[in-house]
Amino acid sequence: MTTNARERVIAAFRHEEPDRTPFFERLIKSPAAEDILGRPSILNNIPYRMGVLAEASWEEIVEMEARETFDLARTLGFDMIRLGTNMGRDFQRPKKLAPNTWQIGDRIAEYLETSDVLRWHPLKEESIPEDEQERRRLEELETPLDKPGWNDDSFRVWRRVMQLCQEHGIEPAVYCSNYAMPVATLPPYMFRWFRERPEALHKFYERCSQHAIWVGERYAEEGADVIGLGGDLADDQGPMISPRDYWTFVGSRIRVQARTLKRRGVFVTNTTDGNLWSMLDEFLVKTEVNGYGEIDKAAGMDLRRLKRAHGKRICFLGNLDVRRVLCSGSPEDARREMIDCIEAGRGGGGHVIMTSNCVHRDVKTANYLAAVNAYRDYFGLT
Numbered sequence: 001m002t003t004n005a006r007e008r009v010i011a012a013f014r015h016e017e018p019d020r021t022p023f024f025e026r027l028i029k030s031p032a033a034e035d036i037l038g039r040p041s042i043l044n045n046i047p048y049r050m051g052v053l054a055e056a057s058w059e060e061i062v063e064m065e066a067r068e069t070f071d072l073a074r075t076l077g078f079d080m081i082r083l084g085t086n087m088g089r090d091f092q093r094p095k096k097l098a099p100n101t102w103q104i105g106d107r108i109a110e111y112l113e114t115s116d117v118l119r120w121h122p123l124k125e126e127s128i129p130e131d132e133q134e135r136r137r138l139e140e141l142e143t144p145l146d147k148p149g150w151n152d153d154s155f156r157v158w159r160r161v162m163q164l165c166q167e168h169g170i171e172p173a174v175y176c177s178n179y180a181m182p183v184a185t186l187p188p189y190m191f192r193w194f195r196e197r198p199e200a201l202h203k204f205y206e207r208c209s210q211h212a213i214w215v216g217e218r219y220a221e222e223g224a225d226v227i228g229l230g231g232d233l234a235d236d237q238g239p240m241i242s243p244r245d246y247w248t249f250v251g252s253r254i255r256v257q258a259r260t261l262k263r264r265g266v267f268v269t270n271t272t273d274g275n276l277w278s279m280l281d282e283f284l285v286k287t288e289v290n291g292y293g294e295i296d297k298a299a300g301m302d303l304r305r306l307k308r309a310h311g312k313r314i315c316f317l318g319n320l321d322v323r324r325v326l327c328s329g330s331p332e333d334a335r336r337e338m339i340d341c342i343e344a345g346r347g348g349g350g351h352v353i354m355t356s357n358c359v360h361r362d363v364k365t366a367n368y369l370a371a372v373n374a375y376r377d378y379f380g381l382t
Helices: 005-013 032-037 046-055 058-076 130-140 152-167 188-196 198-222 243-262 277-285 303-310 331-345 365-378
Strands: 080-082 095-098 101-104 107-112 117-122 173-177 226-230 267-271 291-293 315-317
Touching: 005 080, 005 173, 032 058, 032 365, 046 058, 046 095, 046 107, 058 080, 058 152, 130 188, 130 198, 188 198, 198 226, 198 243, 226 243, 226 291, 243 267, 243 277, 267 315, 277 303, 303 315, 303 331, 331 365
Parallel strands: 080 173, 173 226, 226 267, 267 291, 291 315
Antiparallel strands: 095 101, 101 107, 107 117
16 A cells, blocks of 8 residues: 555556555646745746846745745645756846846847747847758757756755655655657758658757756656656647657657666656547557656547556556636536546556646636645545
């Protein structure tokens, strides 16, 4: 019988029946993060973060980030915490130029409130033709790949979070995002490379894969339990490349990553939202991963069907609907969504409760908390 949060997650990945389905969220953005914390979010409120970065010391920033990560996980009762590297002491402070606009080094950061993202511009705007972008990329592929230059300061938040967990008698599993194999986010000219420049594309993905291995090995050394591999690949209509091209350029390299990192004692998942029914064999089976993250219910990825097809060897991380139910439904809808998700994934381990992507800004806090409370009620937690 599992006795702590980390053991609960490990049991799920080993397809042993834990005492209850583990609960986790990869990312909680504002306003939900701030509603739950009762204070501004340094990790997810971009204008607030810029103000802190402009004034606070590195030590103060690290402590704020660690406290926020810990407080959210503890308040919500997560069995796993997402950790990674933090910025170094030599970070560049932002200089405010206008509302929602800052200069950071030789770039301009513009916060787009409607989409909750930062758009970056060079300080001196220049229009680079697509053929010039392609030329620069090809040139870059010929240069040696540098190993990430980390030191102990790079993991200060991670270690502080784990210290806080120990002080409060909590032992969570650690999840790390390591999404290094982009498809959906490739620039348009690189999609042509699948036919016009396959050797250049092989070089590109080989570099991505090597970097993923370096990062994953360092995460494993630091104490990661689960590492998320992959990258955005599909939309509601299906994958953006063929199953054959996926395996040739991407999936075969994710298998190398998976084999390497599993030898380091971690579990690995393949990760993307969107509709993947047409290439589940290439995405889940041939890559030899342990799990599947960002299971997109709104795109048709039904957890019961997935469990029937692959439940004996794949651990599923998902799939609360954050495109419809948690955004536009009622708290009672959210409660039913959580209960249905629990029951769809139960039996033989192999399931961690999570949203189908993240708790983004359009998710109603009341709905997310209703789902959390439904989870607690279902398993008799106080």
